[in-house]
Amino acid sequence: MLRDVVSPLTYHYQTWQQTVLELEALSKTYKTGDQALTNVSFSVPAGQVVGLIGPSGAGKSSLIRCINRLVEPSSGRIYLGETELTKLSGRALRQARRRIGMIFQEYALVERLTVMENVLSGRLGYVSGWRSFLRRYPKTDIDQAFSLLERVGLGDHYNKRADELSGGQRQRVGIARALEQNPELLLADEPTASLDPKTSRQIMRLIQSVCREMNLPAIINIHDVVLAQNFADRIIGLQAGEVVFDGPPSALTHDVLTRIYGAEDWGQVQQNNESQDDEALFSNAKVLERS
């Protein structure tokens, strides 16, 4: 039944070679009886940025958290490369988690630690307990942290406490922390939900470009359809825990959006879809303001 829904829109990836993540019939039912995910299957090749869209409560957040097992899936299988994540526990699970970087909605930085400590916490899965306790990280980790901070544009802020930074800066630290893990896969749970429109686009562009540079695949759970269209290579639409769309951003039509979100006037989305860069978006907004 699921195949029937998806097949007309299934997106063929000739350009992507190697599969990094594979989900097989993933389902999640919470103890309360809520069915968050039903039979979700798809695979993500190296370097692909996937935008995961859908209404609130569609199971986007549960899906992201099932992949690194912050939420336990009820059934189904998850493969990261050759490793079956769903079989792991204890130490092996922690070693698999360090291969998956994660970016959070409210940044989820440890507010009272310095920026540097937050970035270095990305190495926790690699270093021993006493090294992390004494903050004596290997030199390569520290060098990498410095260069990542420079890459995200926060080179001078390393000894500031995380709660001294603005929202956009905090999310940059969050990205640096995820990249410090040298991940094979990046997960992002609503990375722009707490940011203003301009900062949101900057953050999305940063994620997109680091993914390009490192040939890093990403799954970005995002409620803003326009942002998803602009920065993702592929869109997956979730509705009540099921995949109802899987295809290129250009295939997101009125019908598809209605299937995902329910009936609404999608005119505005289409209009924005055409404007591919920030300037155009902001001049649109100005036009709207004047009229």
Add this chain to the structure above:
Amino acid sequence: MTTRADTPIWQFRTSKQHMLRWVGWFWLVALSVFCWTLMTEDTIWAFVADAPRQASDIGGRMLPPRWGYLNQLWQPLWDTLNIATLGTLIGVIIAIPVAFLAAGNTTPSRRFVRPVALLVIVTSRSINSLIWALLLVAIIGPGLLAGIVAIGLRSIGFVAKLLYEAIEEIDESQVEAVRSTGASEAQVIDYAIIPQILPAFWGISVFRWDINIRESTILGLVGAGGLGLQLQSSLSTLAWNQVTVIFLVILATVVVSEWVSAKVRRAVL
């Protein structure tokens, strides 16, 4: 004033709520009166009536204070400080693991470990440090050690209770973020939980130290060392002018410790 049947009449509260309230107050008053009569059954009112005369008598004996006695109080004062500080230290060191075992989000087992930790907290909290001291003097003999252990035992429950509440109030998303890097449980505690509870921890510890200074001044009444020992001997010899000096020393200590604790708490928060 006439009202038509369909316009509701405004009332302060509905009559049922009103009734319930009055019944509640009535029972409270009745119970208080009953307790009062029960409590004062054996009270000898002649003594009570005599109280003002007794008060002025004691007041007369208390003044002027025997300042010379101050010289004998430095050693007990030092002991009192040590009882409070070392006792707080012991209490805090034991309270930390108890708090982590009691907090719903860090306990290894909600069904088995958590109730035990909560029982430890309740036992320690319900029993006043003076009673702990009474017990310990009987068990390990009079002296500073009994006082220190008494203060420590009483502090465990207080510190652990406030600390585990602080642990339960932390921002879970930070924990989730650190866990998602592949950190072990010890690293999660080190990086995600400790930074969040550290200010609360210092605040609670200093607050308890302040309370312990007050409590350790009287532990000597049951033989556990410190100023209370001097108080006990002055009271038993009816040397009220020495009692005044002791009271003033206690008051000064309490004021200073309160000032220090307020200062430190402001610095860490």
Add this chain to the structure above:
Amino acid sequence: MTSEVTSSRTWKRPPVLLKDPRWRWTILLGSSVYLILAISSVEVDWFRVYEGLERGWRFIQGFLTPDFSSRWRDIQAGLIESLTMTLTSTVAGVLVSVPIGIGAARNLAPAPVYMLCRGIITVSRSFQEIIIAILLVAMFGFGPFAGFLTLTFASIGFLSKLLAEDIEDCDSAQIEAIRATGAGWWQVVNYAVQPQVMPRLIGLSLYRLDINFRESSVIGIVGAGGVGATLNTAIDRYEYDSAGAVLIIIIAIVLVVEYSSSYIRRWVQ
């Protein structure tokens, strides 16, 4: 390595609390010297402690197999005194605290009244319950009446202070609005202040009830009635099974009071 290493730098975690290294070392050194002095001033008679271990073990056994029956008459009398003292002193404390609390609120009281009420609060809060009990027993004679007065006195300082703070935290817009209707002082208190602080006052009273019960089990040690006297006697006679029974009853009552008061507080708010 994901990105090119542009520079090779070292990093050390900046100090968390004290930025100045001199201060850090002074405080570290000072506290270690203090600790050594304090610990060395504790004289421990290890032989006595060793002897005490056996007694401690007997106490734990007594606690685990409490004997409620052989001293039941004493325990019952002590408990009735404690419970009646607790309730009557809390009620009396609340009755006296309300006017003092209002008088100590800066936004309602004129300056002289404010100073007077703050003075009363400071005096009441500065002294330990035990010290007050000693004085009051000397004036009013042994028994629960002195205990009642002690707890009432202590409740006044506690409740008035917190009540005054609550009144000062009141939404001033509501007070202004009522004042703007031309209401007098009593009407302002009744319409603008009372609705805002009433739930908190009930919560505080219940909290104080809890504290008063705990204290009522202690002040008996200095002769002010209650179950503390029973406990003291039991420990003096080395009747650890009876002492264990008293302690278990105290813990149980504290638990009941705590749970029911948190239940009532939730129901009121």
